[in-house]
Amino acid sequence: MGTIAARDQGARSMFHGLSAFPITPADEHGIVDVEGVAKLTGRLANAGVDSIGLLGSTGTYAYLTRTERSRAIRAAVKAVGGKIPLIVGAGALRTTDAQDLARDAEAEGADALLLAPVSYTPLTEEEVFQHFVAVAGATALPVCIYNNPSTTHFTFSPALLGRLADVPNIAAVKMPLPAAKTLSAELAELRSGPAGKLAIGYSGDWGCPGALLAGADAWYSVLAGFLPQVAIEIAQAARAGDAANVASLNDRLQPLWTLFRAHGGLRVSYAACGELGLIQAKPPRPILPLADEVRLRVRDALSVLTAAQL
Amino acid sequence: MGTIAARDQGARSMFHGLSAFPITPADEHGIVDVEGVAKLTGRLANAGVDSIGLLGSTGTYAYLTRTERSRAIRAAVKAVGGKIPLIVGAGALRTTDAQDLARDAEAEGADALLLAPVSYTPLTEEEVFQHFVAVAGATALPVCIYNNPSTTHFTFSPALLGRLADVPNIAAVKMPLPAAKTLSAELAELRSGPAGKLAIGYSGDWGCPGALLAGADAWYSVLAGFLPQVAIEIAQAARAGDAANVASLNDRLQPLWTLFRAHGGLRVSYAACGELGLIQAKPPRPILPLADEVRLRVRDALSVLTAAQL
Numbered sequence: 001m002g003t004i005a006a007r008d009q010g011a012r013s014m015f016h017g018l019s020a021f022p023i024t025p026a027d028e029h030g031i032v033d034v035e036g037v038a039k040l041t042g043r044l045a046n047a048g049v050d051s052i053g054l055l056g057s058t059g060t061y062a063y064l065t066r067t068e069r070s071r072a073i074r075a076a077v078k079a080v081g082g083k084i085p086l087i088v089g090a091g092a093l094r095t096t097d098a099q100d101l102a103r104d105a106e107a108e109g110a111d112a113l114l115l116a117p118v119s120y121t122p123l124t125e126e127e128v129f130q131h132f133v134a135v136a137g138a139t140a141l142p143v144c145i146y147n148n149p150s151t152t153h154f155t156f157s158p159a160l161l162g163r164l165a166d167v168p169n170i171a172a173v174k175m176p177l178p179a180a181k182t183l184s185a186e187l188a189e190l191r192s193g194p195a196g197k198l199a200i201g202y203s204g205d206w207g208c209p210g211a212l213l214a215g216a217d218a219w220y221s222v223l224a225g226f227l228p229q230v231a232i233e234i235a236q237a238a239r240a241g242d243a244a245n246v247a248s249l250n251d252r253l254q255p256l257w258t259l260f261r262a263h264g265g266l267r268v269s270y271a272a273c274g275e276l277g278l279i280q281a282k283p284p285r286p287i288l289p290l291a292d293e294v295r296l297r298v299r300d301a302l303s304v305l306t307a308a309q310l
Numbered sequence: 311m312g313t314i315a316a317r318d319q320g321a322r323s324m325f326h327g328l329s330a331f332p333i334t335p336a337d338e339h340g341i342v343d344v345e346g347v348a349k350l351t352g353r354l355a356n357a358g359v360d361s362i363g364l365l366g367s368t369g370t371y372a373y374l375t376r377t378e379r380s381r382a383i384r385a386a387v388k389a390v391g392g393k394i395p396l397i398v399g400a401g402a403l404r405t406t407d408a409q410d411l412a413r414d415a416e417a418e419g420a421d422a423l424l425l426a427p428v429s430y431t432p433l434t435e436e437e438v439f440q441h442f443v444a445v446a447g448a449t450a451l452p453v454c455i456y457n458n459p460s461t462t463h464f465t466f467s468p469a470l471l472g473r474l475a476d477v478p479n480i481a482a483v484k485m486p487l488p489a490a491k492t493l494s495a496e497l498a499e500l501r502s503g504p505a506g507k508l509a510i511g512y513s514g515d516w517g518c519p520g521a522l523l524a525g526a527d528a529w530y531s532v533l534a535g536f537l538p539q540v541a542i543e544i545a546q547a548a549r550a551g552d553a554a555n556v557a558s559l560n561d562r563l564q565p566l567w568t569l570f571r572a573h574g575g576l577r578v579s580y581a582a583c584g585e586l587g588l589i590q591a592k593p594p595r596p597i598l599p600l601a602d603e604v605r606l607r608v609r610d611a612l613s614v615l616t617a618a619q620l
Contacts, residue, residue, distance in 0.1 A: 029406060062430040063404050094373050095595035096339060118430070120372035120461050121576055121597055131596035151430050153463055266431055285405035286441035287431055 011142035015172030017050030020224035025281035034075035042079035047228035055089035077109035091116035116146035162194025172199035183214035206257035212238035222265035255301035321452035325482035327360030330534035335591035344385035352389035357538035365399035387419035401426035426456035472504025482509035493524035516567035522548035532575035565611035
């Protein structure tokens with residue numbers, strides 16, 4: 001029991017702190033630029049984020065083949081060199097495909113999996129439960145449940161999260177920002193129920209410093225994928241409970257949050273990576289690069305931050 | 311001009327009447343049972359439906375590889391033997407993949423394409439427009455726009471439908487049942503605007519006899535995929551404007567419509583194909599077969615219909 005509890009604690013700790021979600025640069029045919037992946041992930045590992053979320057939604061996992069996803073993982077594992085955990089998205093519409101992707105990620109050296117209930121036909125709770133049991137059982141890697149209804153079109157109930165918390169290697173959940181209640185109330189509710197065994201983190205960057213202040217375990221951050229130092233500074237203030245400093249740092253981010261909300265963090269990330277000189281890449285079509293006038297607004301939003309930070 | 315108008319008319323006529331959407335039987339690894347496809351599609355062609363929608367949502371196109379989709383098309387083209395048009399789903403998340411699927415369908419002998427704006431990252435109107443232009447331009451086949459927000463998570467505005475109606479080989483739209491207005495009002499609105507050039511059909515079987523009564527051009531029918539005679543009878547009554555007969559025939563279908571709405575036409579189709587002795591197949595996981603107690607209700611709902619019809 002002691003050993004299992006310790007192992008569980010170790011698995012959960014992988015899903016604590018600031019997790020950075022970079023884009024996955026690729027050409028128009030979906031062939032991944034592995035040098036670009038190495039550059040982006042190596043930079044994040046050196047910057048001091050707590051983990052990297054490779055092939056998340058911003059990492060366009062849904063648009064890449066199994067082969068290309070493996071190539072991206074291989075490049076990132078080498079570039080990160082074990083400095084921090086590499087959490088890899090293994091989502092796919094088919095259960096069998098997601099199992100294959102999970103095994104690939106383990107074989108390539110990933111430290112953990114992020115698993116989204118990707119849906120086309122709307123799924124029932126039982127279907128998602130059985131899918132997660134099947135995919136989690138395909139490897140020994142700890143799994144973070146990816147709860148992001150805006151892309152997967154499935155919403156986990158607290159009861160389903162509770163059922164999944166009992167699956168041996170399911171260790172964490174990545175939540176969307178709550179629509180109808182405060183972060184503190186949602187965290188208290190989840191932690192007092194059967195889902196309380198899971199490490200609980202949030203995505204939706206504009207609300208995540210607040211989530212850390214409210215005691216969430218993790219911030220799954222698109223911002224940290226291209227401006228890790230900016231995200232680290234605000235995450236540290238939030239985890240220290242310094243609400244005044246969080247508010248002050250967050251003020252400077254408002255122009256970027258406005259762009260995230262209007263155009264999606266993914267499109268903004270591609271533009272930001274170009275503006276920052278990190279990498280020139282386009283999102284997979286049908287997703288289009290931001291129009292020039294929006295890109296100029298991204299430039300302005302970044303200049304406020306980079307004048308102080310870079 | 312006359313030739314183009316005549317060709318347009320021909321393309322649009324392909325999207326008139328009752329279009330039957332069968333399941334695509336496949337094994338647990340997604341390998342298509344081509345004999346099963348031939349059996350199901352040959353039966354539909356002989357039954358006298360106006361067209362077949364192969365690899366629609368009910369045909370689990372989203373869950374099948376490019377290779378398996380080609381195998382299914384080849385089997386159906388052979389089985390249908392040109393008796394009626396074969397409309398083939400070419401949807402994919404990536405624009406380049408959808409273009410490849412469209413070319414494959416044309417090469418295998420499909421008569422038309424059904425194109426869904428499959429999304430993961432929520433798409434903008436311009437992204438969907440450019441996607442449709444790119445995929446429609448990949449072949450000479452007429453294209454039906456697949457407007458089904460419950461699976462694609464994208465809703466076409468009348469303005470976007472109007473823009474797409476000007477793309478040369480985009481000839482039709484498959485609409486969801488309107489939520490907030492009557493079918494007559496929606497049809498009048500669409501037909502008086504720039505989308506009026508398109509043939510306008512509906513899916514959502516329970517409301518489609520009413521759509522035909524209201525003057526819609528087509529019923530894209532899951533029911534017709536397994537009970538073509540039942541659907542033909544009610545479609546004929548509706549197209550003849552016999553509202554009383556439609557109401558009477560529709561009454562017998564209420565138990566089935568209740569099941570469609572509660573469990574989805576796809577899951578009911580698999581169960582019905584088994585109950586009717588057409589084919590024993592399971593949907594692709596994560597989608598699960600209906601539980602035994604629901605399957606018994608499918609059996610009961612079918613027995614009302616088949617006692618009179620089969």
